[in-house]
Amino acid sequence: MSDEPAKIILGDTAISAFEGTPGRRRSRPAKDTGPSLTHCENCGAELQGHWCAQCGQPAIEYRRSFRHVVADLLNEFLNWDSKFFTTIALLILKPWRLTNEFLAGKRVRYVNPLRLYLLASILFFFAVNFGAKGINFDASKLGPKDRADLEAELKKEDLPPAAREKLEALLRDSSPSPATNAPSPTPAPTASSDVASQPTGSANEQKKEYGKIGERPFVAFDDAKSTTPFERWIEGRAKEKMGEHGTKMGFFIRTLSSNLPYMMLCCIPLFALVLKLLYVRRRIFYIDHLIYALHIHSFFYTAVMLIVLATIGLNRVAPGALAGWLIAFLWIAFVTQIFLSIRYVYRQGWFLSIFKFLFGGFVYLMVLVFALAITFFATVVLP
Numbered sequence: 001m002s003d004e005p006a007k008i009i010l011g012d013t014a015i016s017a018f019e020g021t022p023g024r025r026r027s028r029p030a031k032d033t034g035p036s037l038t039h040c041e042n043c044g045a046e047l048q049g050h051w052c053a054q055c056g057q058p059a060i061e062y063r064r065s066f067r068h069v070v071a072d073l074l075n076e077f078l079n080w081d082s083k084f085f086t087t088i089a090l091l092i093l094k095p096w097r098l099t100n101e102f103l104a105g106k107r108v109r110y111v112n113p114l115r116l117y118l119l120a121s122i123l124f125f126f127a128v129n130f131g132a133k134g135i136n137f138d139a140s141k142l143g144p145k146d147r148a149d150l151e152a153e154l155k156k157e158d159l160p161p162a163a164r165e166k167l168e169a170l171l172r173d174s175s176p177s178p179a180t181n182a183p184s185p186t187p188a189p190t191a192s193s194d195v196a197s198q199p200t201g202s203a204n205e206q207k208k209e210y211g212k213i214g215e216r217p218f219v220a221f222d223d224a225k226s227t228t229p230f231e232r233w234i235e236g237r238a239k240e241k242m243g244e245h246g247t248k249m250g251f252f253i254r255t256l257s258s259n260l261p262y263m264m265l266c267c268i269p270l271f272a273l274v275l276k277l278l279y280v281r282r283r284i285f286y287i288d289h290l291i292y293a294l295h296i297h298s299f300f301y302t303a304v305m306l307i308v309l310a311t312i313g314l315n316r317v318a319p320g321a322l323a324g325w326l327i328a329f330l331w332i333a334f335v336t337q338i339f340l341s342i343r344y345v346y347r348q349g350w351f352l353s354i355f356k357f358l359f360g361g362f363v364y365l366m367v368l369v370f371a372l373a374i375t376f377f378a379t380v381v382l383p
Helices: 004-010 014-019 066-078 082-093 095-103 113-132 144-154 161-174 229-242 249-278 286-317 320-346 350-381
Strands: none
Touching: 082 095, 082 286, 095 286, 095 320, 113 249, 113 286, 229 249, 229 350, 249 286, 249 350, 286 320, 320 350
16 A cells, blocks of 8 residues: 555654554544445445455545644643553564564554654763763863853854753853952973973974863864875864863864764664674565664663663662672573573574674674764764
């Protein structure tokens, strides 16, 4: 059917909500839905069910009030029935069984793999972005040039209101107090001072002293090292995004973290391709590898969130040594679940499963590092 790709992409949510679920009973009939259809509006054949036996068009009465359409949409998205809890329980306890059941055709009892992945991904990266908001730098160490850069940034008319508020707060925090307005004597350099300088090519070359490690800027750019126009362009973009001395690093990290969900969504087909190459002699369809990739990434997101929550709780209620052992056990169980999923989904011996688990994991790690580098570069370059 022509509607199948759309239903797969949308996870059967929006389409089924708008069209109405066949066989669903309402507790109270709607007054504005009108009489039910008896003949197909497309070919005129007599209807025997929800679908026309001649042309396949669904028997849907679209002449309904907007509030009924909204109610159906909310019901589809917020209906956490037994299907959802069955899927989550199986995903956490036996992720391989969820994949095997779906590939065996037993799909009506479980949530669509793409919908499950999108839900787990949204929750996981929401938590990541929430944690990235706490990343900041010490505003009290901003120099006059850094404050001037921030003030110039504030003068831009297209600056978002949220970013403007954060920059204003940063300038307020970095303003010197009256007690520190008086110039302080410059301390004499000592042999124990931790000084970072450029390699001296001649005796007259000026050194750049950044001070002790705790007082150095987060990042510093050296114009002398940019030799080509492309390098100077990249450095200019990096200065604009990160600040001259990393004064905007918190904003850059939050922007980078907001791009990670798109990166991971693009990496899932690559993970399925790695599995396809690892098991090329098994003659397994690529779509089967893709379903397993969606399930195992959903397990990864869900398990990591649960382990982090358990870690926070154990550190508060359990003694230090006991909490450490329990947290280590959770992470070992997490890795073991991933290995067992490969073992039982692809049904190979223990030696081959261990080898492909380690080798495939290493290859996919390289894919993630490369994808992260591209995402970092795109975050720096793109406006």
